[in-house]
Amino acid sequence: MPRLPRTPLTWLVVAVLAVGAIFGLYWFQPWKLVTDTRVDERLAEVAAPAPTEPVPTPSGMVTASGAPTASAPPATPDAPAGPVLVSRGEFVTHEHDTSGTARVIRTGDGKHRLELVGLSTSNGPDLRVWLSDQPVRTGRAGWGVFDDGRWVELGRLKGNRGDQAYDIPARTDLTHLTSVSIWCKRFSVSFGAAALTPVG
Template identity: 45%
Template sequence: MSRVSRRTVVPVLMVLVVAAGVGLFLFRPWTVFADTTVDEALPTASGSATGPATTDGAGVKGGERPTPNSGPEDLARGSFVTHEHETRGTARTVRLTDGGRVLRLENFRTSGGPDVRVYLSLRDAGAVKAGLGEGAVGLGELKGNRGNQNYTVPAGTDLSGFRSAVIWCERFSVSFGAADLAPVAG
């Protein structure tokens, strides 16, 4: 048997250390085991940075009309289905008292992961398993993998065409889960 020389071992160890570092950066395996719980109350009005969507003088977008002096109103809702990671809970689009809109996740539960984000998609929950599709709107990074949380819908977004709320891992381009958003009769 031949002895392995120091000239061979040191470069191999360096490559292994770099590969391990890159792997940890990309996969962030500790996020799968750490739970982050968020428990936000449903806001009654949008923050100062977000106002109601406006396309005409009355602040109306896509047939949605704010009702003065009323509380938050459900526009659509649905239950999450699992795709790549077990995902449960309810998604609701809600019009706030000032006309702003939020996507609310309630009794929500999924796995942690790297670079997980929340989207509204024009595709239904089954179809987003293959991709978000064109026209998807990002609402931000997932705040926590458990609990109740709110995501502001950008002003000017017409919610009438969006069919699902999606929990999407940007790093690996996979859907953790999605909820079909069915209009609420009102």
């Protein structure tokens, strides 16, 4: 069978197809859909929420549950406070199946950080962790809203599975940043998100 001559146009077509394939692989990174990156960082040990104030009775002080309380020693003003749970929420699925818990922790030195506990989502290109002021909605209507308002990027997602922590920049106003999104910056879509509900 005679071989067709390779003209300059043929080489151009081959080169364009090769560049297109390389760009497509880089842009979509399809292998990430079948691979996982696991992260197991040490997370804060936060105390359970403080019990309600004891109420005085003729027989002494009792808790809200009725159990008697022992007189506690006075708190030391300069004792460092342990990590405190500020807010938390459960992830819901957006473009990819996502589960786990997001929680904001205030550390003993007054700094804040976001912890993702038991995160499970899909891997993907250019995934970021965002705090946002947008409400979390289920279904397709909630996929693309997180870049519509105020948001703070905490960094690239360290792994699509496991426990991980992200420092929240100092002077970040957390009052109105009430949600967390695993945000695919390349395609402007949320893989999953959690609404943060204040604790205590």
